[in-house]
Amino acid sequence: MLRESHKKRIQEEIGNNEIETGKGLNQEISLVRAGDTRWNSHLKTIVSLIALFPEVIQVLEYVEDDGDNGASRLQAKGLLSYLKTFEFVFYMHLISTILGLTNSLSHALQRKDEDILEAIDLIGTTKGHIQMLRENGFDQIREFGDRFGEISTDLLQNMAALNPCISFSQFNKSNLLKLSQMYPRDFEDKERIILKHELDIYYHSVYNDVRFANLNGIAELARLMVQQESIFLILYSIGY
Numbered sequence: 001m002l003r004e005s006h007k008k009r010i011q012e013e014i015g016n017n018e019i020e021t022g023k024g025l026n027q028e029i030s031l032v033r034a035g036d037t038r039w040n041s042h043l044k045t046i047v048s049l050i051a052l053f054p055e056v057i058q059v060l061e062y063v064e065d066d067g068d069n070g071a072s073r074l075q076a077k078g079l080l081s082y083l084k085t086f087e088f089v090f091y092m093h094l095i096s097t098i099l100g101l102t103n104s105l106s107h108a109l110q111r112k113d114e115d116i117l118e119a120i121d122l123i124g125t126t127k128g129h130i131q132m133l134r135e136n137g138f139d140q141i142r143e144f145g146d147r148f149g150e151i152s153t154d155l156l157q158n159m160a161a162l163n164p165c166i167s168f169s170q171f172n173k174s175n176l177l178k179l180s181q182m183y184p185r186d187f188e189d190k191e192r193i194i195l196k197h198e199l200d201i202y203y204h205s206v207y208n209d210v211r212f213a214n215l216n217g218i219a220e221l222a223r224l225m226v227q228q229e230s231i232f233l234i235l236y237s238i239g240y
Contacts, residue, residue, distance in 0.1 A: 001062065005055040040106050043099040050096060057083065081165075081216050101129045155182060164215040168207055173199045 049056065060076045060083070067073035082088050105126045108119055158179035161172040176199055180187040187195070206212040215221050 001059045002052055002055045005058050006052055009054060040099075040103055043096070043103055046092060046096045046099060050092060053083075097133065098130070101133065102126055155179070158182070159218070162218050162221065164206070164212060164221045165217065167213070168203065171203050173203070 057080065060080045063076035064073050064080060067076060105122050108122050158175040160170055161175040161179070163170040173196070177192060177196060180192055180195060211224065212221070215224065
């Protein structure tokens with residue numbers, strides 16, 4: 001299914017003049033199973049996953065809806081919920097960059113005839129590039145910094161405390177109080193004192209309510225609260 005979906009996408013992109021054609025281009029690819037120890041095998045796995053990412057999502061969605069058994073459908077649902085997060089995509093590209101920088105060193109250290117002095121020099125060069133990555137970041141890090149300044153980042157971090165995933169494991173009353181401080185026109189000091197206690201009631205109520213189990217994100221939480229005409233108006237006062 002992955003190969004067929006990828007082939008269809010390539011054909012559509014060629015038809016729309018989105019990609020070039022020629023000898024050696026647009027070869028059929030498939031997911032590569034990682035080995036136990038060698039770095040370059042993990043790099044091949046990550047690179048193939050990046051290349052086939054739209055097809056992986058498509059196949060998992062098919063399995064979630066029409067899998068052979070409940071276990072496979074449940075597994076597909078769990079994978080989808082993580083693969084679609086910013087966290088996973090960010091880590092995927094970060095690891096790809098790191099393994100790409102260390103790939104030449106990995107091959108060199110596996111050669112039996114490698115000159116020890118050349119190997120030491122390559123180690124130094126690789127460490128230098130990794131240090132540059134640590135100090136300067138890479139394209140995704142810089143883009144993230146450009147798009148999200150300090151205030152926006154704080155807003156997102158505090159808002160994440162409302163995330164209902166994994167039984168509201170990210171709930172953080174302190175962060176939610178900080179979130180209310182970012183809206184001084186909507187929350188007076190005395191209202192924050194009340195809010196502090198209301199958040200405790202809110203958490204224990206949704207945590208023990210089966211209707212709020214297995215939610216995947218704040219959007220689902222907000223929709224459920226509207227559907228159920230929930231009494232937890234605290235979320236609406238914060239902005240949802």
